[in-house]
């Protein structure tokens with residue numbers, strides 16, 4: 001059995017991470033009625049008691065934030081029992097939504113400490129297969145220090161797979177510098193990650209609204225209000241439902257799905273190291289767009305049960321996708337449809353004639369497809385616009401030790417190159433590619 | 444004489460387990476005492492406690508499947524695997540042939556060789572090796588190729604008969620065609636003969652002949668095991684002078700693989716039906732053989748949808764490569780194995796017709812017949828045909844074509860390069876398989 005370690009950085013990273021741990025614990029508690037430490041648990045949890053009975057479980061996680069609010073909130077919340085303060089790394093003042101502060105200032109100051117915590121986490125693993133890094137792209141700590149952690153992981157653990165879940169800001173994000181931060185972070189993701197699962201906050205908002213519409217039959221917005229969707233972490237986490245929780249549950253579900261075959265047994269299991277192998281045909285094009293169906297398992301809603309084949313086609317529609325770009329008419333470089341539940345090969349090969357128990361089944365799609373470039377292009381145009389009109393913000397970055405203009409321009413050209421690569425592939429789609437001429441054999 | 448089965452990867456370990464089980468239960472229920480004991484000697488050994496242990500070694504780079512197969516055997520309570528006859532690691536090869544062949548294989552070479560050597564020492568006389576594996580994943584295909592190479596080196600005068608499961612045409616491992624091409628090209632240099640089952644074909648047998656609704660790998664593997672058992676259980680051969688043959692693998696190889704360019708063997712068995720319809724059916728040898736012959740020449744892999752229009756071309760007409768559907772399937776060599784009631788009265792002249800063979804081998808050399816009066820695996824009469832013909836040309840050509848198209852854009856090559864398999868290595872493999880395709884086309 002292999003293990004994975006989750007590294008959650010910044011406000012967003014830690015909030016999403018905690019939703020994951022909460023849901024994962026519930027899922028295991030549901031399956032593991034006897035409360036015994038088993039193989040399934042061992043992939044993400046460490047047993048700290050001697051006997052087989054569960055009294056003390058540690059999530060294999062490292063929690064990093066450059067302010068204390070969110071992490072302190074966790075220490076006071078329901079999950080306080082499971083974490084150990086040695087897993088935390090915090091500072092007090094935050095990165096002020098500035099990538100350079102996170103990446104360079106804090107990155108240099110905390111480098112040794114971070115590596116130390118990562119090594120400690122790795123030491124507890126019998127066979128470490130994967131690091132899951134979770135952070136936002138818009139703030140300073142997640143995007144800056146998070147991507148610094150990514151390159152530290154590459155240096156320290158070159159053979160361990162690095163999968164990043166990155167939350168992209170919505171167009172009306174109230175962090176004004178978020179496009180800068182995103183572009184600077186993108187270059188790091190393109191160069192150092194094995195796979196990136198991009199998630200746009202706008203898509204999460206849309207899905208949450210849709211769910212609440214379905215559940216209440218009232219106007220959307222009753223669950224999640226626009227103005228609450230974008231906050232800068234104030235550490236004001238009350239023990240009740242928090243503004244991002246509904247959105248973060250969706251991302252946590254995505255992580256639950258992707259890790260489920262590592263956590264549970266099954267005859268059609270997919271190993272985590274098979275994801276990059278099958279879905280990344282070219283090294284830099286490793287952005288895998290996630291989709292989830294059915295959505296209503298996320299909320300407690302009674303909606304007519306769905307058949308497996310319906311779920312499959314839903315998975316390919318825009319509404320179920322976690323980024324905004326429209327997948328229609330796009331070129332799929334590769335995609336993997338993952339199904340959880342009681343299904344056999346036959347169901348996956350042919351449309352299933354009988355409805356499968358919907359409570360048991362959910363599907364989850366990862367696509368490496370070209371429309372992602374639309375999102376990247378939006379990001380780029382924002383940046384160019386910002387560079388022209390808000391020159392004033394730049395000095396906040398350029399003041400930071402080690403930061404200079406060239407890092408900006410290199411990041412932009414890295415993004416340009418990435419867009420070009422997708423664009424180039426998309427252009428080949430129009431021509432129906434004939435079979436490549438085969439090798440001929442001299443007789 | 445004994446056969447050592449080498450189970451590799453998920454597929455190999457699942458198929459291998461079913462194979463041992465079929466061999467065992469057939470031998471136990473068989474009417475003939477000698478048949479039973481020859482069969483047992485071939486595939487099982489007695490421990491000092493009198494229990495039966497399979498002459499098999501289990502190899503995978505992850506532990507789950509091996510554990511599962513060992514438990515399954517143990518639970519059936521009739522036979523089991525040797526307690527130390529397995530080798531596993533913690534993490535699979537991630538669907539990457541190069542990882543299996545260049546990393547895992549060499550790294551564990553000593554342990555793997557030792558494992559096989561111990562099993563060989565248990566045999567009074569070794570008839571040969573039967574490595575069982577899929578070609579689409581990373582461990583079976585990559586480590587399997589490596590282990591086959593080790594067997595060749597360590598036992599230069601023993602027979603090695605590889606059993607391969609070919610992947611579904613679509614929908615599983617994206618890099619399956621690359622892995623298949625690399626495996627086949629290498630095995631072609633190493634093994635004496637290559638027995639192939641295609642998952643698509645076996646799947647159709649399960650749904651159309653056995654009427655199974657929700658088909659699992661378990662169902663598919665039972666069919667494969669049944670067909671393989673039909674080949675490998677004891678028979679009387681022309682060389683065995685009225686007793687059960689002692690050289691099952693060697694005689695199979697010399698009957699079918701007489702030329703180093705032609706090593707691909709397909710298998711079909713009739714009848715195959717659900718046990719409920721078996722109760723209402725009677726079989727006659729003439730009808731069975733008539734069907735089987737038409738299946739052979741029309742390249743229909745199961746007893747349904749046989750194209751009765753296909754006829755051997757007139758002797759004068761030149762033969763052409765037959766990639767198209769509905770055309771005549773030319774054989775190089777065939778081995779017909781008949782088991783069951785009245786087997787000595789069966790008339791097999793239709794298989795000795797020179798019109799179904801290539802012109803350069805006389806039918807008396809191209810055709811072999813093995814018989815056993817003992818009904819096999821609950822079928823009163825059963826006929827299995829192992830054929831070295833153009834039957835696998837089309838699926839092989841599809842595999843190479845799809846892999847070549849992917850190779851044209853160099854997609855995924857970096858994943859192999861990482862483990863030391865370069866573009867050059869790919870080109871070599873493509874070249875040698877194009878050669879095989881050309882040779883079979885010209886039969």
Ligand SMILES: Nc1nc2c(ncn2[C@@H]2O[C@H](COP(=O)(O)OP(=O)(O)OP(=O)(O)O)[C@@H](O)[C@H]2O)c(=O)[nH]1
Nearest residue numbers: 010011012015094095097136138139140141142244
């Ligand atoms: N989905 C989601 N997005 C969040 C969450 N918290 C913040 N964000 C988004 O993340 C971006 C801001 O980044 P944060 O994660 O708050 O910032 P940080 O990494 O803590 O960095 P600093 O606060 O600058 O130190 C904005 O786009 C927010 O909309 C969350 O819990 N869930």
Ligand SMILES: Nc1nc2c(ncn2[C@@H]2O[C@H](COP(=O)(O)OP(=O)(O)OP(=O)(O)O)[C@@H](O)[C@H]2O)c(=O)[nH]1
Nearest residue numbers: 452453454457535536538577579580581582583610
């Ligand atoms: N017939 C049959 N095919 C199987 C079975 N299990 C897997 N396969 C096929 O095998 C291929 C995948 O290879 P696996 O055997 O799972 O891979 P592996 O050898 O374990 O290698 P890695 O998991 O990549 O390390 C696919 O084509 C599957 O259809 C099985 O039990 N029976």
Ligand SMILES: [Mg+2]
Nearest residue numbers: 010011094233
């Ligand atoms: Mg913050």
Ligand SMILES: [Mg+2]
Nearest residue numbers: 452453535582
């Ligand atoms: Mg495997």
